[in-house]
Amino acid sequence: MNFVIIVAAGTGSRMNSDLPKQFLDLNGVPVIMHTIDHFHQSSTISEIILVISKEMEQFWTDLCLKQHYRTPVHLAFGGDTRFASVKNGLAYIQENFELGTNDYIAVHDGARPIISSSLIARAFQGAYEHQAIVLAQKSIESVRTGNSTSNNAVDRNQVWLVQTPQVFHADLLTRAYCQKEDPLFTDDASVVEKLGNRIAIVEGDAKNIKITYPQDLQIAQFYLNLIK
Ligand SMILES: Nc1ccn([C@@H]2O[C@H](COP(=O)(O)OP(=O)(O)OP(=O)(O)O)[C@@H](O)[C@H]2O)c(=O)n1
Numbered sequence: 001m002n003f004v005i006i007v008a009a010g011t012g013s014r015m016n017s018d019l020p021k022q023f024l025d026l027n028g029v030p031v032i033m034h035t036i037d038h039f040h041q042s043s044t045i046s047e048i049i050l051v052i053s054k055e056m057e058q059f060w061t062d063l064c065l066k067q068h069y070r071t072p073v074h075l076a077f078g079g080d081t082r083f084a085s086v087k088n089g090l091a092y093i094q095e096n097f098e099l100g101t102n103d104y105i106a107v108h109d110g111a112r113p114i115i116s117s118s119l120i121a122r123a124f125q126g127a128y129e130h131q132a133i134v135l136a137q138k139s140i141e142s143v144r145t146g147n148s149t150s151n152n153a154v155d156r157n158q159v160w161l162v163q164t165p166q167v168f169h170a171d172l173l174t175r176a177y178c179q180k181e182d183p184l185f186t187d188d189a190s191v192v193e194k195l196g197n198r199i200a201i202v203e204g205d206a207k208n209i210k211i212t213y214p215q216d217l218q219i220a221q222f223y224l225n226l227i228k
């Protein structure tokens with residue numbers, strides 16, 4: 001079976017809005033519903049686990065009623081960090097499904113609503129071959145490391161900008177998330193890598209942006225209209 005854990009329990013502090021960004025309107029539909037629907041439409045995915053914060057449970061129920069939204073998802077509750085939210089999503093899968101050797105789990109940011117079925121399929125194909133993959137794109141900017149007064153150019157062909165979904169063999173991901181949380185864990189690949197596993201890179205898509213700042217909603221709207 002192929003699972004996706006969609007993490008949507010963040011507060012969206014950089015967006016600076018009262019409502020967490022995943023619930024904001026994008027072309028008349030909340031961001032998170034776009035994200036879920038793309039996975040629901042993908043023939044690659046068997047089960048969707050949506051992780052939201054416990055405080056937003058009633059809001060989510062009301063939102064589904066208001067939007068006549070019936071896409072089937074399993075609901076799990078998030079934690080204070082993305083790591084904790086993914087861990088809770090994984091716990092839900094372990095409690096409700098019998099995981100086997102042919103099972104794979106993708107983790108995707110609820111705040112990345114421009115995800116296509118072909119990109120999801122490509123990500124899983126990579127995972128079948130390599131067991132642990134991230135979607136990523138090479139930097140198109142020149143890159144320097146260091147601080148504002150002391151820095152060096154680096155070879156941008158060695159720099160990859162990482163996206164989600166990130167897909168892993170189920171056993172590998174569940175073992176990785178038994179580790180203690182580390183501040184250097186910024187995504188799922190960094191957690192799996194800490195176990196000593198290699199991560200393969202699968203070509204991402206420039207349109208697969210993460211909504212982080214207010215202007216990203218306008219960019220997402222542009223991309224959504226482009227792919228319609
Ligand atoms: N405790 C958390 C923190 C983040 N996320 C999710 O992880 C994804 C990527 O995180 P990010 O863009 O950083 O979201 P926020 O943490 O909400 O944003 P910010 O850092 O601006 O507060 C988002 O879909 C977010 O909802 C989560 O499920 N649980």
Ligand SMILES: C[C@](O)(CO)[C@H](O)COP(=O)(O)O
Pocket residue numbers: 082109162163164186187188210212
């Ligand atoms: C997981 C992620 O989206 C991959 O690019 C990213 O690391 C999330 O980072 P954020 O600081 O939580 O936005």
